[in-house]
Amino acid sequence: MLSLKLAFDTASDPVCRQSNPSRRHFPSPPDVNEVLVLGGRLDVAGLAWHDDPARRCSAVLLAGAVSAAEFAAATELMPDPAVPIADFADNVGLRTDFRAAGLDPQTLSAAQLRFAPILERLNEIPFHAAREERSEMLILRLAWSRATPIEARFAPDSPAVIKYPLLGPAASKRSELEGLAFLDLLRRRHFMRVHACDRCGSHRLMAFEACHDCGSSDLADEAIVHHYRCGCQAPESRFVQDTGLVCPKCQRALKHFGMDYGKPGSISHCRGCGASSSEPQPRFACMDCTATVDGQEATATDWFHYDLTDAGILALRSGHAPSHVSQLRPEQAPGAYSLREFQLLASVSLRNFRKYAQPFAAARLAITNHATLCSQHGMAMVDRVLQQASLVIADILSEDQFTTVANNSILIGLPEMTAAEAAPALARVRAAVTTELDLPLEIDVTIHGGNDADALLAAF
Structure with a gap:
């Protein structure tokens, strides 16, 4: 295994300080200190608030009873529907980040502490979505800003019997979640298989044994x-x-x-x-319409937990959800792939290495100053530079070589090359990246050949 340390200092080159004109730039959201209040009015000293969902706000406070329809209508109008929400009126079925029995200085202070990390992550990626993609992008944004998986939970009070507390009512979200998983923007983990009533569609079924x-x-x-x-x-x-x-x-x-x-x-x-x-024969009785159905004939539905993927974060930053898996790979750089596609290509190369002794090497370019750059320039800027680097590298790779971005690193697959033969290719990578990037990246390069490449890929 070869280990190289490269410091790509592009700040001194006036050409490198110019931003890539083909890259999309979004303005940062303005600082907003007002909160949106739904369900009533507030009389809290020092708290600026309004009741217009179409105006920008830094948070939402539910001061009284708010129906699901009212909540949905408000979020449709909000410039950023992912801002944190505090419920002080014991509303049921609405997504919230903080709950308290009443609003006073203590509960307000606790809500602010809960909101701080959420607002910090929201500010890193401004919300941009076309009207037809707004719902899907909101799902990704909620998972990103709360830094948590989209977890399924049992909901016996709902005909769907499954809910996603992070998203609110789940029945209308399942198809969107599955669509995002199909595009590799979310990764599925199985939660439960449930069965549905053939008459009314309810999943609230009671199993029993019958003659x-x-x-x-x-x-x-x-x-x-x-x-x-x-x-x-x-x-x-x-x-x-x-x-x-x-x-x-x-x-x-x-x-x-x-x-x-x-x-x-x-x-x-x-x-x-x-x-x-x-x-005896297994059967189900619907607890909503009382119909019975044979256990072998009841329609089954699998429900999942979902984790946000690197491709999902990239879609958030670009403000666009791809309509097909192939759109995860930029057209101008055929060698730049999603992580899943990279893993599939690498697995094929490893199989050829083991079966036919065809050489294969994989390189990892780890950004060692990632945390420093994020603190100085913001995570959004650093991620854009990493994506830019991936595209630059893809442009100089041969047709059978491939690259992706994952976990603050750039991975490169090099079929038909040993680790020693890959070193000159990485020298070309260094020369190209030095003239293109907007930030000085400190990169620790490791090259793994043959079976060692399998250990590298297993880490991702």
Whole structure:
């Protein structure tokens, strides 16, 4: 493994200080100290507020009862619908970041502490979204600004029985979440499979065991008796007589358990129609419309937790959600891929290395001064420079080489190259990046060849 330390100091070059004209720049949001109040009025000294959702605000305070429809209408008008929300009126079903029984200086101070990290992250990426993409971009923005996965939770009071507290009511969001996951902007983790009523669509179903013949749940389990001597097997009720157990086939008395007879299992007996079966039929009863449905025929739906991906953060920064996976890769740089695509290409190269001994090397360009640059220039600027670097690198790679940005690093895949052969290629990368970037990056370059590349990729 080769280890190189490169300091790309582009600040001294007047050409490098010019921004890339092809890159989109968004103005930073103005400082806003007013809060939007819904559901009532406030009389708190020193707190500037208004009740117009279309005006900019730094937070939302729910001072009284607010319906889901009123809340949805307000967020549609808000310049940034992801600003933090505090509920002081015990509203149900609305997404909130802070709750308290009443508004006073203590609860207001606690809300401000909760809001501080959220507002800091919101200011790093201004909100930009076309009207038709506003809902999807809000989902990504909420996950980013709260620095948390989009976790599913049980909601027995809802026909959907699943909710996403971060997003509010979940039924209308599931298709959007799945669409974002399909585009690799979110990563799914399985939570639960639920079944739906065929009549009303509710997921509030109660499982029960039913008779195969009549559908009744009035079942009784009965032991099966096996007479060893004649081989008769039947429900125990057919053996019971006044004198004890008597075989219905040979009429011999059964006296000793384990010697004369055994009980190898049980059978389900329907008290309604008298039918018996070894296994009852699983069925569901809808708790909303009372319809019943066969357990094998009920429509199943899988629900997931979702994690924001690097591609999702990139979509947030660009202000645009791609309509297809291929749009995650810039057209002008065919070698720049999403992390998932990079991993797929690398896995193919590793398989060729192991099976056919075809060389393969992978390089990681770790930004060692990432934290310093973020504190000086902001995370949004640093991420834009990393994306710019990825595009510059992709332009000089050959057709079979590929690159991506992940975890404050740039990864490069180099098929048909050993680690030693990759060093000259990285020298070309250094020369190209030095003349293009807007910030001085300090980069620790490591090159992994063959099986060592697998260990590098496993870290991502």
